[in-house]
Amino acid sequence: MEYTHLGNSGLEVSRLCLGCMNFGSEQPWMVHDHDDALEVIDRALDLGINFVDTANAYSKGESEEILGKALAERDREEFVVATKVYFPMRDGPNGQGLSRKHILDQAQASLDRLDTDYIDLYQIHRWDDNTPIEETLSALDSLIDEGIVRYVGASSMPAWKFMKALHTADVNNYERFISMQCEYNLVDRHEEANVLPLCEDQDIGVIPWSPLAGGFLADKYEQGKDPDEGRAATDDFMQKRFTEDNWAVLETVRKLADEKDATAAQVSLAWLLHKDLVDSPIIGPRTIEHLEDNVDSLDVTLTAEERQRLEAPIEPVWNRAIGDV
Incomplete structure (x- = not known):
């Protein structure tokens, strides 16, 4: 495993982050069996992944509980545990958002579910238009x-809002966000026209979510065929990826994978890992086989010409509707 510093902080994280959204029972495509999920997490830790990401809203805390079980038998200091706050955790007033009350309540709830005394990276899952950023x-x-928290980060928002948060922190001497978790992969490159230039300018670490576009870039689907399994079979969010340009990208991925005796997933992750701005893509394997395949992407090398071939079909455009999902 390779390691890097997250943004301009001294925090060392593995070049791949294990995303735990898939561990829970909220959606049919998730890993419902806790023992199966624990096996994947344990294997990831054994492979040298020290960076794990979850959120309080993932299966309403179930994901955090599973991760807490996995880390219970390990040396806590060896791992960088990231979670998030914003989405609804109960009905009624103060059940969601980034108010002081909700943040403090949910931080303690996350600590309890994770069975830990502190959170390494606490991230705002989205921007809250109803709460002043100063309060957050x-x-x-x-x-x-x-x-209780060591570092703070953010996720998925327009660049102007993120810069507002950074400026407010600087002016008021609040802790600054060190990372941005945003959707970024070969077919979802809209952040190149939004928050990524800001992250480069402000030395913010980038930890892309959905680096394989929900399995699209892992070559799980066929053009012209309705998906009968996986996330795309039940999740309308996936349908936006089935475009002509995206299929053209996938065809190039397939060709390069054949040339390099690699898998489509490995080539797609390698493209991200070659981006100087990217610190640690958040992989979301549901099986040990998928996990090990993803980790092998660290050994895939792409030339500048090959990266250009992969990027050619798409011209990145910022779409607020996409960025605010």
Whole structure:
């Protein structure tokens, strides 16, 4: 395994981050059996992945509980545990968002589910238009002062809002976000026209979610055929990826994979790993086989010409509807 620093911080993370959204029972395509999920997590840790990402909203806390079980028998100091806050956790007032009350309540709830004393990276899952950013940053700052949180990060928002948060933190001497978790892969490149230039300018670490486009770039689907399994069979969010340009990208991925005796997933992840701005793509394997295949992407080398071939079919355009999902 290779390691890097997250953004301009001193925090060392593995070049691949294990995403735990798939571990739980909220959706039919998730890993419902906790023992199966624990086996994948344990194998990831044995392979040297020290960076694990979840969220309180993933299966309403079930994902955090599974991760907590996996880490219970390990040396906690060896791992960088990331989770998030924003989405609804219960009905009624103060059940969601980034108010001081919701953040402080959910931070403690996440600690309990993760069975840990602290969270290494606490991320706002989305921007909250109903809460002043000063209130959100002040709440996060207090968690750092208490030692409950070590670093703070953000996820999926327009660049101007992210810059507003960074500026507010600088002006008020609040803890600054060190990372941005955004959708980024070979067919979802809209962030190149939004937040990624800002991250480069501000030395913000980038940890892309959905690096394989929900399995599209792992060559799980066939053009012209209705998917009968996997996430695309039940998730309308996947349908946006079945475009002519995206199929053209996948065809290039397939050709390069054949040339390099690699898999489509490995080539797609390698493209991200070659981006200087990208620190640690968040992989979401549901099986040990998929996990090991993903990790082998670290050994795939792409030339500048090959990367250009992969990027040629798409011209990145920022679409707020996509960015705010």
